[in-house]
Amino acid sequence: MQVIDWQAVVKKHGPVVWSTAYRLLGNHTDAADCFQEAFVCALEVSRRQYVFNFAALLVRLATARAIDRLRRRMRDSNISPETAGCDDVLSDDIEPYQHIQAKELAEGLREALAQLPQQEAQVFCLRYLNNMSYRQIARQLGIKNSTAGVLLHRARTKLRVHLEKAAVT
Amino acid sequence: MEEHKDILDKAINALANTNVPPGPPKELTDTTVAKLSEAAKNHQDEFMDSTGSPQETIKLVDRIKFVKGLIKFSAAAVILITAGYAIGRFSAPQPPDIEQLRASLEPAIRQNLLQDMAQYMQVGLESCYAQIKNELQQQYRRDMSDFAIQTLAASSTVTNQRLLQLIDAINTSQTHERQWYATALETLALQTEDQLQKTRQDMAQLLSYTQPDSIGVDKSNNLNNLNERSN
Secondary structure (H helix, E strand, C coil): CCCCCHHHHHHHHHHHHHHHHHHHHCCHHHHHHHHHHHHHHHHHHHHHCCCCCHHHHHHHHHHHHHHHHHHHHHHCCCCCHHHHCCCCCCCCCCCHHHHHHHHHHHHHHHHHHHHCCHHHHHHHHHHHCCCCCHHHHHHHHCCCHHHHHHHHHHHHHHHHHHHHHHHHC | CHHHHHHHHHHHHHHHCCCCCCCCCHHHHHHHHHHHHHHHHHHHHHHECCCCCECCCCCHHHHHHHHHHHHHHHHHHHHHHHHHHHHHHHHCCCCCCHHHHHHHHHHHHHHHHHHHHHHHHHHHHHHHHHHHHHHHHHHHHHHHHHHHHHHHHHHHHHHHHHHHHHHHHHHHHHHHHHHHHHHHHHHHHHHHHHHHHHHHHHHHHHHHHHCCHHHHHHHHHHHHHHHHHHC
C-alpha cells in the first residue's frame, strides 16, 4: 500500500488544482468544493492503484469535478452564470469592455463545455487549459493518443458551433 | 471559418487567462488535509480487522475491473484468431483443378520419365555390355588356354605313340634286316662253303690229274691246311 504524505501533496499540488478549478468554475465557492473533491478522489484512486504522477492525476480529477459542477450549474437555475463570475478581479492592463468581452467568451465556453460529453470536455480542458500533451492526456484518461486527438477535434467542432450560435443570438 | 476559429481561440484565451486569485486559501488547505487524514484513518480502520492485520478482501470494483480486463483480453484473442483464420482462408490459393493439372502435367512428366528411363537403360546397358564383354574375353581366354593345354597334351601323347610306333617299326625293320642279313650271310656262307667244297674237289680232281708224287705230298699238305682254315 502506498504511503502518502497528504499534507505535502496538498501543499505541493494545491495551487495547480486550485487554478484549474477556479479557471473552469469562475467562483471561489465552487472552486473550493472542487478542490476538496479532487483531493478526496485522489485519495480513493491512491487506494486502488499506485500513483506515479500526482500532478497529472489531480489536474485530471479537478477538471472532471469542475466539469461536473459546470453541468450541475447549467441544470440548476438558481445560480446563473452572471453571479458565478462575481469574484473576478479586474486587471489594470486591459480595458473594462475587453474584460467584459473576455468574460462573456469565457462564460460561453464554460456553457459549451458543460454541454459536451464528459470525455471530450476533459480532453479539451487538459489540452488547452493545462497544456498537457496528447500522450499525457491519453495516459491519464486511459485512452490511445489517436483517440485523444479525435476527441479533441470533436470537442473543438462542437464548441465552435456553440460559440457561433451564441454569438449570433 | 476564420471568424469561427477566432471566436474559439479567443474564448480559449479568455478562459485560460482568467484571473485566478492566489490560492488555495489556507483554511481550504487545512480543511482538505483534515478531510484527507480522516478519510485515510477511516479507510485504515476498515482495512484492518479486529486483530489488527490487513483484511484480505477484494473489492467489487476490482473484481469488475479484473473481469472487464479478462473479457477484453478474451475478445481480443477471439478477434485475433478469427482475423487470422479469415485471412488465411481468403488468402489461401484456390484448390487447383486436378484433372486439368493432370492433363497439363502428364505429357511433360511422361516425356521426362521416358527420357530418364532411356538414359537409365542406356547407362545400364552400356555398363552391362562392358561387363559382359570383359567376362566373355576372360572366358574365351580361359577356354583357349584350356584348349591349347588339352591340344598340346593330346598332341604330345599322339606324338609319343607315333614315336613309339616308329621306334617299334624301326626296331622291327632292323630285326628283319638283321635276320635277312643273317639269312643272306648264312646262305652266302653255305653257298661259299659249297663253292669252296666244290672248288676244293675240283682242285683235288685237277691235282689228281696233273701232279707227281712229291708234288702230290705237298699238295695234300696244302689241302689239309685249307681244310683246317675253312674249319
